[in-house]
Amino acid sequence: MSWFNKHKDLPEFYKTYLNAFEEDIQNIESVRFVVFDTETTGLNFKSDRILSIGTVAILNFQIDISDNFECFIKQETFNPETVEIHGILKEGSLSKISEEESIKLFLGHIKNAVLVAHHAAFDIAMINEALKRLDLPKLKNQVIDTGKLHKKTKYINDSKSYSLDELCRIFNITMHDRHTASGDAYLTAILFLKLTAKLKLKHKRLRLKHFFSWF
C-alpha cells in the first residue's frame, strides 16, 4: 500500500492532527509545549495499558491552566499490583472513556505542540503502542525529556537516572497529587520552567533547537 493510500485511509481526527504540523513556528515565545504524563497498569509497554493521561500546556513560558487535558481510560487488562501507586481502580467512581476516544482527544489537544515529559521515552512508547492498536502511525511531535534536560543544564551526561521525586526535591518544588497523571504533568511543567530558566542563562536568545542539541 502506498503512503498516499495509507494516508487516505486515516481517520479524520488523525488527518487534522497531521495537518497541524504544516504550520512552521520560528518564535520560541509562540511555541506551545504540552507537558504530559501517563499512569499505566505497569512498565511493559507491550502488555500494559494506559490508565489515564494528564497534560498542561505552556505558552510563552507560562503554564496555562485552561489549556489542559485529563482523561481516565476503561480497562480490559488490569494489574492489581499497581493500584496502590496510581490509585485508579478498574471500576472506580471516575468517569472513563475508551482507549480510542482518549487517543482521539489527546491528539486533538496536543496538535503540533512540543511534547514534554519526565523520562519521556516510556510515555511516548505507551501512546505509540495505543496508536498501533488503532492501526495508526506514531506521534509526529518533537519531544523533550526533562530528565535529559536536567543533565544538559548541568553539563553532565552520567547514566544516573533522576526520578521526578528526586528532581522536585533538588529544585524545591512542593509535591502534591503525585502519581496522578495531571499532578505529575504539573510538577513536570514547573520543573520544565525551572530548567528553561537555567538554559536561558546559557543562551541569551533561547531557541527551540537549544532544547535538543547537546551544549
Added chain:
Amino acid sequence: MKNTIAERILDFLKGFPPFESLSRDQLLIISKQVKVSYFEKNSTVFKQQEALHDCFYVVKDGAIGIYRDQTLVDQCDEGDIFGLRAIIRKDQYLLHAIATEESIVYGIPATLIEDVLNTNIKANRFIIASFATNTRNPYSDEDKGTLFATETILQPNTSSFTEVQSASFSKNPITCKPKTTIQDAALIMSSNKVGSIIIAENHKPLGIITDKDLRNKIATGTHLIAEPVSAIMSSPVITFPDSITVAEAQIAMLKHEISHLCITKDGTIHSDLVGILSEHDIIVIHGNNPSVLIKEIKRALTAEQLRHIREKAQYLLQNYIEQSIPITFISNIISAINDAITKRCIRLSTKELELEPPTTFTWLAIGSQGRKEQLLLTDQDNALVYEDTTDNTDAKSYFLKLSEAVNQKLNTVGFELCPAKMMASNPKWCLSVSEWKSQFRTWITHPNTDKIMLCTIFFDYDYVYGNHNLVNEMSDSIFNAIDSYEIFLNFLGKNALTNPPPLSFFRNFLVEDSGDHKDQFDIKARAMMPLVDAARLLILSHKIKDVNNTINRYKKLCELEPQNSDLYESCIQAFRVLLRFRTQHGLKSNTSGRYIAIDRLSKSDRLKLKSSFKPIKDIQELIRIRFKLSQMM
C-alpha cells in the same frame, strides 16, 4: 472534565483575601484560567512604566519585591496580591516587581476580576478599601470587613449589649395564700428579707404586695393589718416567660409602672409561677458597667474587694473587644477604672498609716499606664512626687512607707510588682519636686542610653492622685531644660529610631532570634514602641504639656502640623489596630499579649499587622529628616 490542577490552585487561593470571600464556583472559574509563571531570583515580573499585562498576580511560592525606583516599598510573599492597581485603573505600572528569591506566581486574567467585582460585594470592598488605605489588606474576616472602619465608626447598639441578654431572676419567689393576713404576709417578707410577696393559689400567681403597698395602704390607715392580703394586693400580675430579655423587662416595668414581674412557665398568668424579676435584678445585671464598677471601687474597703472588681472589669474589657467597640473608648474606660483603683489604694493606705502626710504629694502613673494604653493587667509602673519641706528626710520616709503599702495593695489587685522596680516605693522614684526637677535636668543635659531610656518611661507620667501643681512644676522643668539643651531632642530622636519597622512578615527575619521568645514577634518593641516614641518626641519638640496618650498626641500633632496630618492619621490608625490586636491576643492567651507566635497567626491577621508597619516607616523617616539624624547615626 475533571481538572485536578485547577482544584489544587483553588485550594491555595481560597485561603487568602479577597478569594476567601468568593464562592467555590466563582473560584473554580478563576482557578481554571490561572497562568503559572516561574521567576528566577532577581528576574523582573514587570517594570515601572511598562505596558499593562493582561493579568494581576498572586505569589504562590517565594517572594516578590515591589520597588519604586531603587527603593523596596513592599515585600509580597505567599498569598499576597500585586499588580492589581494598574489593572483596575487600566494604567501602566508605577512600580517594579522583582523576584527577591525564586518564585512561582499565579497570573489571574484581568477580565475575570471585573466579573468578581460586579458580583461579590465583599471582594469589591476589599479592592476599593485596599486602594483607599494604601494597604494590601485593609480588613480581615474577624473584623467584619472594616479593619480600620471599626475604629472610627461606632456600631450602633453595642454599648448596651446587656439589653438583649436574658434576664436572670429569683427562682424561689416568696408566696402566700390570698387568705393570709396582711400582718402574716409582712412577717414572712421580713423574715425572708424581701421587698415583695406573691399571692398564689395552686402555684398560679394571683397578685403581689410590695413594700410600697404596705406604706401606702397600711401605714396610712386605709386598711387594717388583720385583713387578708387579697384586699390590698395588686392584681392581676404581669407575667413573662423565662426567656424575657433585660430590655423587655425594662419596657414592661416602665409601661405598667411596676417594679416586679412574675415569671411563669409559659409566660401567662395561667401557668405555674417559676420566679420573680425585680427592678433590683435589672440593676444588678447592669452592674457590670463602668459607672457601677467605679462606685463599687469607691466603697471598697480592702485590696481583695478591689481585685474582685478588677476581675469584673476584665470581663467588661473582653466584651468590649468582642463587640468591636472603638479602642479609644475602651482604653479610656479601663484607664478610668485603673485610676480609681489606684486612688482607692492610696486612700486606704493613708488611713492605715494613721498619720496625715507631712506635705502635699502626687501619685503618678508612668510608662504605658501614664499614657493610658494599658488595657491588660501587667506590671505596675508608678512614681511619687512630694512638695519640698524643711525636713525632706521625714517626708521621704513617710512617702516610702505609703508607697510600699500602695504597691502591695496594687499587687493584690493584680498589678504585679515591677521587676525593674519602676515603682514609687523605690527611693529613686519617690522624690521631692526639687529632686525630680534636678534629676530631669541631669537626664536632659547629660543624656546617655540609660538616661534616655528613663526619659521614655518617666516623661509619660500622668497625674493620678494628689496635688496637681506639683505635676505642672515637673512638666515646666522638663521644657525649660530642653529649651536650654535642645540637642537632647536629637538624642531622643535617635532612640526613637532604634527599632526599625518590620517591612513585612517574612520567613523569620523580624521575629526574635534568641531568648524565651525565640521565633515570636514582639509586637510591643517592634511595632508599638516606635509609634509611641515618635509621638513623645514630636510632642515634646512642640512643648505641649499634659498630652500623654499616643493617639491624643498624634491628634494634637495633626492640629499643629496640618501639612503632615495624613501621616499622623495613619499612625493613629496603625496604633489603634496594634493596641486592639495586642489586647485581643493578651486576653486570648492570658498573657501580656506582647509576644506573638507568627506561625500560629492566620494569614489575614498577618496582613492586618503588616498594614500597620508602613506608617512606622514613614514617621521614622520624618524624624530622621527633622532631627537631622542621618549624621548622628
